[in-house]
Amino acid sequence: MMRFDDQNPDEIAQKLAHIAWEAGRVLRAMESAFLDKRIKDDGSPTTAADLAAEELIIKRLDEAWSGVPVVAEETCSSTHTDDYFFLVDPLDGTGDFIHGTGEYSVNIALIRGNRPMAAVVAAPAMGSIWMAGETTWKSSLPDEAETGFDWREAKVRAAPEKDLVALVSRRHGDIATEACLSVLSIGTRRMTSSALKFCLIASGEADVYVRCGPTMEWDTAAGDHILTCAGGSVVGPGGAPLTYGHEDSGYRNGPFAAIGDIALASRLDLPVSASAA
Ligand SMILES: Nc1ncnc2c1ncn2[C@@H]1O[C@H](COP(=O)(O)O)[C@@H](OP(=O)(O)O)[C@H]1O
Ligand SMILES: [Mg+2]
Numbered sequence: 214m215m216r217f218d219d220q221n222p223d224e225i226a227q228k229l230a231h232i233a234w235e236a237g238r239v240l241r242a243m244e245s246a247f248l249d250k251r252i253k254d255d256g257s258p259t260t261a262a263d264l265a266a267e268e269l270i271i272k273r274l275d276e277a278w279s280g281v282p283v284v285a286e287e288t289c290s291s292t293h294t295d296d297y298f299f300l301v302d303p304l305d306g307t308g309d310f311i312h313g314t315g316e317y318s319v320n321i322a323l324i325r326g327n328r329p330m331a332a333v334v335a336a337p338a339m340g341s342i343w344m345a346g347e348t349t350w351k352s353s354l355p356d357e358a359e360t361g362f363d364w365r366e367a368k369v370r371a372a373p374e375k376d377l378v379a380l381v382s383r384r385h386g387d388i389a390t391e392a393c394l395s396v397l398s399i400g401t402r403r404m405t406s407s408a409l410k411f412c413l414i415a416s417g418e419a420d421v422y423v424r425c426g427p428t429m430e431w432d433t434a435a436g437d438h439i440l441t442c443a444g445g446s447v448v449g450p451g452g453a454p455l456t457y458g459h460e461d462s463g464y465r466n467g468p469f470a471a472i473g474d475i476a477l478a479s480r481l482d483l484p485v486s487a488s489a490a
Contacts, residue, residue: 217278217297217323217330222346225323225331230344232273233319234358236266236303237337240310240319244338250311255427258307263287266303270321274299284464286431292460298324300457300464302431306407308384315339316383316406322434327456329438334408343367343412349443351416369444369473370417376400377477378419380410382426387488389425389468393481397421411436414473415443421477425468426488430457433466445473450483 217225240262248260267287274283284290285301299321304310306317315338322332335342340354348366355361375398381390383404394402403419410422411433434457437447441454449455449469459465468483 217325222331223348223350224346226333226344226346226350228277229321229323229331229333230335230342230352230362231358232270232277233321233333233335233342234354235273236270236319237335237342237354239266239269240304240317241337244310244313248311250307258311259287260304260307260311262310263304263307266319267301270301270303270319274301274321284431284458286429289464296326298458300324300329300431300434302408302429302435305432306409309406314383314406316409318407318409318412320408320431320435322431322438322457324434324457327458328454329434329441329457332435332438334412334435334439336407336409336412339409341412343415343439345439345442347442349415349439351412367412367416367439367443369415369440370420372420372472372474372477374398377421378403380405380413380419380422382406382410382424385426387426389484389488390423393423393425393470393483394421396482397477397480408432408436411440411447411471414445414471415440417473420473422471423469423481423483424466424471425484428466428469428487430459430464430466433469436471440471440473443473445471446475446478447471448478448481448483450485452478
């Protein structure tokens with residue numbers, strides 16, 4: 214089996230970026246097609262585009278790192294016995310993909326133990342991509358993957374005293390999330406779908422994203438790593454980082470807050486368990 218010890222995390226992230234770039238091409242080509250949607254058990258939609266992108270990503274991961282388990286949203290292989298495994302959301306923000314807002318992303322994270330070590334989030338319709346190994350990098354999405362990326366380091370900003378910029382889901386909200394936000398001095402609330410919320414904080418364009426409603430590990434792992442390597446944090450109740458690979462709980466996350474400035478952590482009071490859907 215291919216091991217990761219001989220590759221540095223930024224090199225792995227770069228390979229993941231190429232795979233996400235290719236999956237993004239598949240999704241863009243399917244944007245205007247009329248796609249039947251199916252509602253899954255958790256109430257969220259899925260389409261042929263989710264499946265096509267996931268199939269491609271799994272194939273490419275296997276070509277690059279044969280035998281490493283992949284836990285992916287649509288075909289969620291339920292066991293991972295190795296120290297390393299991938300978490301994949303081929304299309305995060307399927308509702309937005311269907312409604313044409315363009316706010317959807319491809320999320321891929323390599324997990325070592327219970328934390329990410331390399332990750333990519335691509336936003337094909339927005340033309341942007343973020344990757345992180347040890348450092349976080351942002352690029353526009355090029356026409357040619359081999360030569361076209363223009364990677365620049367991404368960094369969080371210090372939180373302003375007041376008028377924080379909060380990112381909130383366009384399609385999912387709950388009372389517990391609103392209660393957490395209400396104690397912060399929020400100046401602007403910006404509706405944003407998918408893992409883009411983590412990336413905008415990582416790029417210093419926003420300060421906080423709180424989510425007390427249900428999400429899955431593949432929704433957060435890549436964005437978590439991108440934000441963390443840019444100087445931010447993703448914390449659960451009590452301020453601990455999120456951990457991944459919780460097969461027993463069906464890969465569900467608890468409540469979390471993504472923040473650019475760790476100083477905000479002491480002002481947050483997250484509930485212990487996720488709100489109902
Ligand atoms: N009831 C539920 N249980 C688990 N995850 C849910 C959920 N409702 C929404 N989500 C997650 O929230 C994601 C969308 O987040 P946002 O509202 O921030 O765009 C969905 O991603 P997918 O579109 O990949 O299914 C889905 O995984
Ligand atoms: Mg998805």
